[in-house]
Amino acid sequence: MKEKPFAITLDVGSSLANRTGAWRTERPEYVDRMPPCNQACPAGENIQQWLFHAESGDYESAWRQLMRDNPLPAVMGRVCYHPCETACNRVQVDNAVGINSIERFLGDEAIKRGWTIEAPSVSSGMGVPPAGGWGSVLVVGSGPAGLSAACHLRLLGHEVTIREAQEKPGGMMRYGIPRYRLPREVLDAEIARIEALGVTLEPGTKVDDVLAAQREDGFDAVFLAVGAGIGKRAYIPAGDSARILDAVSLLGSMEGEGPPLLGRRVAVYGGGNTAMDAARTARRLGATEAVVVYRRTRDRMPAHDIEVEEALEEGVRMKWLSTIKHADEGRLTIERMKLDESGFPQPTGEFEELQADSVVLALGQDSDLSLLRDVPELAVDHGMVQVAEGLMTGRQGIFAGGDMVPAERTVTVAVGHGKKAARHIDAYLRGTANEPGGKHAPATFDRLNTWYYSDAPATVRPRLELARRVSTFDEVVEGLDESTALFEARRCMSCGNCFECDNCYSVCPDNAITKLGPGRGFAIDLDYCKGCGLCAAECPSGAIEMVPEE
The missing domain is CATH 1.10.1060.10 (Alpha-helical ferredoxin)
Incomplete structure (x- = not known):
């Protein structure tokens, strides 16, 4: 019988001979997960x-x-x-x-x-050009979708021309978002950077017939990025002297020579972000009273909370559960509404008067689709151009995105459409298909070890x-x-992905984790890892998971 345990009879350094990894039933693996942001x-x-x-x-x-x-x-x-x-x-x-x-x-x-x-050149190794050389693409509209598509297409090596109906580029970013939210010098600087890539920008050039424009100038593909620049109208019985205008025209006129005269009391009819912008603009133009008239309650308002809060801070009043029944010079007749069981507003027969020198309609917006009237293959439903997954319309080589396709109407969505369209247009010109890669599993909160933050x-x-x-x-x-x-x-928790905090390296009882160097992560020596799971348990970002041993 041995007097001492085998482990302490080993010479210094000889413990490596004991490959404890053989005891393991599961092993740790570093994973990459999709952060929720x-x-x-x-x-x-x-x-x-x-x-x-x-x-x-x-x-x-x-x-x-x-x-x-x-x-x-x-x-x-x-x-x-x-x-x-x-x-x-x-x-x-x-x-x-x-x-x-x-x-x-x-x-x-x-x-x-x-x-x-910088836009790449052929000599800089931008890849194999499509058959017939790099493509020439027409982008109709210089809003966020158009600018994004133009930038990405140029970086992919294609020649890009943007045609914009307005005198200045920017689309609804310029003609629909007030300066107090988006200073024009900021917008101009970022447009100038895109133009410097070699994008040809043609403001004041309206495209009336997209097929004719493509044919006459020999464009290989077209991206339609016509914003929603036409304000929707509603029938409101009104006297001859009633002053009624739409919010899109009001906001767009702020880029002209002089602002419109709205009077001291302004009513804005609608409940979206454009309504908030119109009411806040009216206050800045000298209105002592700016009232938003909306048919539903605040919790059903499409405007974002931050827009509503800022409007209230600036003295804009909200008249919930109300609709305009008649407009006369200097006053409106308002009917009170109530919500039925489905949340739809219903008239109550109760009326009141509201003093207002002008009424601004903010009831939604449409895109001008007149340039598509001679494209029979292209489908339009409820004022929206129908597109496939790759944003191509029913007409080969014509793509569309932004406000004119079925999607949320925000600058961010439009920028995403521009990037997506550019990749699919590039694939179309190459005669291939754009195949997006697979997505990682989500990095959920329950996988995090928030004690470390x-x-x-x-x-x-x-x-x-x-x-x-x-x-x-x-x-x-x-x-x-x-x-x-x-x-x-530095408040970011790097959810689902290793940021080399060294926790796993520090807590491993078997010294089975090796640092590979900055930016290269770690390696696990499976000869010695016993699969205790301590590294996975102590990983702050949930970037290690235990998998059954095969």
Whole structure:
């Protein structure tokens, strides 16, 4: 019988002979999961990756990663309604990471520092050209979808021409979003960067017949990105002197020589974001009273909460459960409504008067589809162009996106459409098919080990003082500075993906984990890993999972 256990009779260093991995019934594996922010982004941004660069202070690398998916970061950092933040896992710890504010910081930093991107050339190795050479693509409309498509197509090596009906580019970003939300110098800077890639921009050039334009100028493909620039009208019985205009015309006129005369009391009929913009614009134009008349209750309002809150802060009044029955000079007849069991508003027969010098209709918008009247293969349903999965219409070589196709009408969705269309147009010109890669499993909150993340409430973006908000068109929401942007980026929990915190390396009782170097992650020596699962249990981001041994 031995006097000492075998293990302590081994010479120094000889424990390597005992390959304890043979005891294992399951083994750890490093995995990559889809962060909820990435999954929720309509523009398809790799948010977690550019946040990784930003939290290290490498802002230019973060911006370049961001630009791979979104060529308008300074714009999106102001007008995007950031569904990524709604989906952020950190909201269950304290507050969502301020992704949108960091995106704006990166966009502004790029403008300030003059960062640019370059279109590839044949000599720089951009790949094999399509049969017949690189394609020539016509983009109709210079809004977010059109600009995004043009940028991505140019980066893929194609010649791109944008034709815009208005005198200045930007589409509804210029003619539908007020300056206090999107300063024009920011919009102009990001458009100029896209134009500098070699995109041909032709403002003041309306396309009346898309087939004729394609045929006469020899374009190989067309991307239709006509925004929703026509305000919907509703029949309202009115006297001869009643002043009624639509919100799209009001907001668009702010880019002209002089603002319209609305009077001291303005009623805005509608409940969307455009209605909020119209009412807030009216206040800045001198209206002492701006009232939003809406048929339903606030919780059923299509406007985003932040838009409603900012409007209320600026003195805009809300008249819920109300509809306009008649308009006369200086006054409106309002009927009270009530919601039935299905939530639909029904008249009550109760009336009241509302003093108003003008009425602004904000009842939705349509796209001008007159350029498509001679395209029989193209299907239109309820004013929307019908497209396949790759955004191609019923006519070969003609694609469409943005406000004119069935989708949510936001700048972010339109930017995503532009990128998606560019990839499918590129594949069409090459005679191939664009096959998106598979997606990783989602990185859910229950997989995180949040004990390792310290409390760090979100940074609140400063806002312009109220007195200046209602008297000027100065930007209301201000940006982060470098220190607050860095702090905010470092709040990211890297959900579902390794960020090399060294926890697994530190806690492994078998020293079975090897560091491969910065940016290369770790390797597991399965000869010695017993499969205890401690690394997976202690991984903060849920980037290790235990799988049964084969």
